[in-house]
Amino acid sequence: MQNEFEIKKEMCEIGKRVYNRGMVAANDGNFSVKLNDNEFLCTPTGVSKGFMTPEYICKVDAEGRVLQANKGFRPSSEIKMHMRVYKERPDVNSVVHAHPLYATTFAIAGIPLTQPIMPEAVIALGCVPIAKYGTPSTMEIPDAVSEHLQYFDAVLLENHGALTYSDSLLNAYHKMESVEFYARLLWQTMQIGGPQELNKEQVEKLYEIRRQFGLPGKHPANVCPNAKAGKPSCHTCGGNCSSAAPKADADLVAEITKKVMSQLGM
Numbered sequence: 001m002q003n004e005f006e007i008k009k010e011m012c013e014i015g016k017r018v019y020n021r022g023m024v025a026a027n028d029g030n031f032s033v034k035l036n037d038n039e040f041l042c043t044p045t046g047v048s049k050g051f052m053t054p055e056y057i058c059k060v061d062a063e064g065r066v067l068q069a070n071k072g073f074r075p076s077s078e079i080k081m082h083m084r085v086y087k088e089r090p091d092v093n094s095v096v097h098a099h100p101l102y103a104t105t106f107a108i109a110g111i112p113l114t115q116p117i118m119p120e121a122v123i124a125l126g127c128v129p130i131a132k133y134g135t136p137s138t139m140e141i142p143d144a145v146s147e148h149l150q151y152f153d154a155v156l157l158e159n160h161g162a163l164t165y166s167d168s169l170l171n172a173y174h175k176m177e178s179v180e181f182y183a184r185l186l187w188q189t190m191q192i193g194g195p196q197e198l199n200k201e202q203v204e205k206l207y208e209i210r211r212q213f214g215l216p217g218k219h220p221a222n223v224c225p226n227a228k229a230g231k232p233s234c235h236t237c238g239g240n241c242s243s244a245a246p247k248a249d250a251d252l253v254a255e256i257t258k259k260v261m262s263q264l265g266m
């Protein structure tokens with residue numbers, strides 16, 4: 001098991017990767033790691049995450065309040081978004097936020113990543129919805145992201161960037177790479193006539209592989225409320241699985257009410 005200093009060093013290493021791969025510009029992006037239920041390490045605000053050393057890393061509690069920060073460093077301005085993910089997803093141990101070029105292009109165009117175009121993206125992500133726009137650093141972003149947390153491990157942030165989370169820092173970062181690669185492939189194929197999509201059967205076989213692997217996290221293969229209700233799901237519902245959940249409940253309530261009323265002769 002890694003000690004705290006080793007985790008801080010890994011955070012600096014991930015910062016270099018995020019920066020060197022052009023997933024952030026200047027001082028953008030932030031990430032965090034859960035140590036236990038009341039201690040979290042996070043990147044500081046307003047510094048380039050590509051040039052951090054372990055002393056840069058701050059420690060906060062579950063509300064995002066500072067537990068330890070060296071002089072001149074304050075926790076990320078987006079710490080509330082990270083804390084919302086930990087609060088609502090106890091299986092998550094790390095959160096990564098970045099602005100990768102292609103994923104952010106789709107987030108700005110308001111287009112979720114829903115087309116099934118390559119097996120790895122279908123298995124790793126399913127599809128990637130868009131959390132509605134919120135002003136950075138306010139509660140608007142955590143509230144928008146919250147809608148999707150029980151269904152996906154990656155979301156685009158409208159007109160902003162992308163957010164991924166997983167059981168480890170490396171896995172959360174790898175999800176960010178997968179989101180960006182998926183977005184880039186979609187963009188590239190759009191330039192030459194559009195992608196050939198995998199068909200429903202091919203997608204279902206990939207979902208089955210994911211179930212058999214027992215991969216951790218939330219994914220439409222396991223949790224999509226539409227799929228469970230036998231309704232169009234994931235790659236056919238436009239990435240609206242999570243926002244469709246309350247509707248599915250509302251449909252059910254309406255149907256039951258109708259039946260009860262007809263039995264009562266009303």
Ligand code: 13P
Pocket residue numbers: 027028029030043044045046047075076077078136
């Ligand atoms: P911080 O430097 O405060 O983490 O903010 C960077 C960012 O990308 C905000 O969206």
